[in-house]
Amino acid sequence: MSRETPKIPNATISRLVTYLRILESLEERGVNRTSSEQLAEEAQVTAFQVRKDLAYFGSYGTRGVGYTVQVLKRELRQILGLNRKWGLCIVGMGRLGQALADYPGFGETFELRAFFDVDPEKVGQRIRGIEVQHLNDLARTVAERHIEVGLVTVPAEAAQTVADQLVEAGVRGILNFAPVVLEVPKEVAVEYVDFLAGLSRLSFFILNPKWREEMMG
């Protein structure tokens, strides 16, 4: 931070997310110090790339020494806007919704603040201390609880309607677990958590000529 911010390649942002994931993993394993070399190896990029990516935002290491895991982690969270809580809601409390409600990976960054469903059996239930509300209450609750991201885990045919309601209510991002393309204004970020998304990385390998022969029958 505190810098003229030239223009940051989008690819850099994706990599910063990866570096952050690696730093959290290192921290968990009790490692305090790292280097551009180590980060590069784990992220499968070059050490030049790591240093350049970080240099867009500032200088967080010590020459001749490397980076302090905790410091760099904090700085990356700051850069990525993950140094504050993001309010989350889950729409659709089927098995996937319930599984996500118990997901241990929200970390210090995301906070579940509401659950929605339309099934009278589910509305009123308490999950992790939060009452499941009817979808009709979405707009009001999203505003009251400062919810910025919605996780959509409803059946495919209901997903677009739910997305419209979330957008209308003012969320900034949608994580879509339903296997359909959502139409939303372009200032709302949609991330598709489907099998195509999951396997796009695998496609890099498939497209690699060496593998291709072997894998395609």
Place this chain on the structure above:
Amino acid sequence: MSRETPKIPNATISRLVTYLRILESLEERGVNRTSSEQLAEEAQVTAFQVRKDLAYFGSYGTRGVGYTVQVLKRELRQILGLNRKWGLCIVGMGRLGQALADYPGFGETFELRAFFDVDPEKVGQRIRGIEVQHLNDLARTVAERHIEVGLVTVPAEAAQTVADQLVEAGVRGILNFAPVVLEVPKEVAVEYVDFLAGLSRLSFFILNPKWREEMMG
């Protein structure tokens, strides 16, 4: 296919996956014909980009007319190596694993072929007609049923061990739902399905100076 294959930008591959998603959505809505313009709009890129991306692989449209949804979809699936079934297994039949087992988004490309767990309560149960096996049987079953991709939905502390076993058994890709970084050989593709992955797109917005002021307290 059938072409000199220059070198394909990685970014192109990611976009092909997006185009495919859009085509599947169009097909579902009964649309048969589309254009680089329409694809561009839905994918949030330029029409030039769409045409260039496709041109790396061949020419699939009709000048003056556009593209046939079904044809282009088939060609993209072919390019991406999704024109064959990929065998999947799920390791960890907790709620997330079970929810994924019922996930309707596998489409024509992915096929569930095995489930694994260590809990004696779960081993032996049948889910979607497939018996849950003990983790000890993983290597054998992966080989016998030609499983190429493993979905890891075990607790964080068990994830690395499971990943090792999957790699040893010969899978090509891992979808990791556990919130930890996995160490695998670089010829195995790992995709992280965690909240950082899901929200990296949101970070693009956060990094956009206009939004930044407004969102960061």
Place this chain on the structure above:
DNA sequence: TTTTGTGAAGCATTTCACAGCT
């Protein structure tokens, strides 16, 4: 006339080599 397909120009990103701290 419309919309694709594509070489070439323009722009962005990555790589590199080394200067700069510790």
Place this chain on the structure above:
DNA sequence: AGCTGTGAAATGCTTCACAAAA
């Protein structure tokens, strides 16, 4: 001596303008 930080060179990607086809 070691590893970061960074301008400049090299590479790669995107945009463009227009030819080609229906």
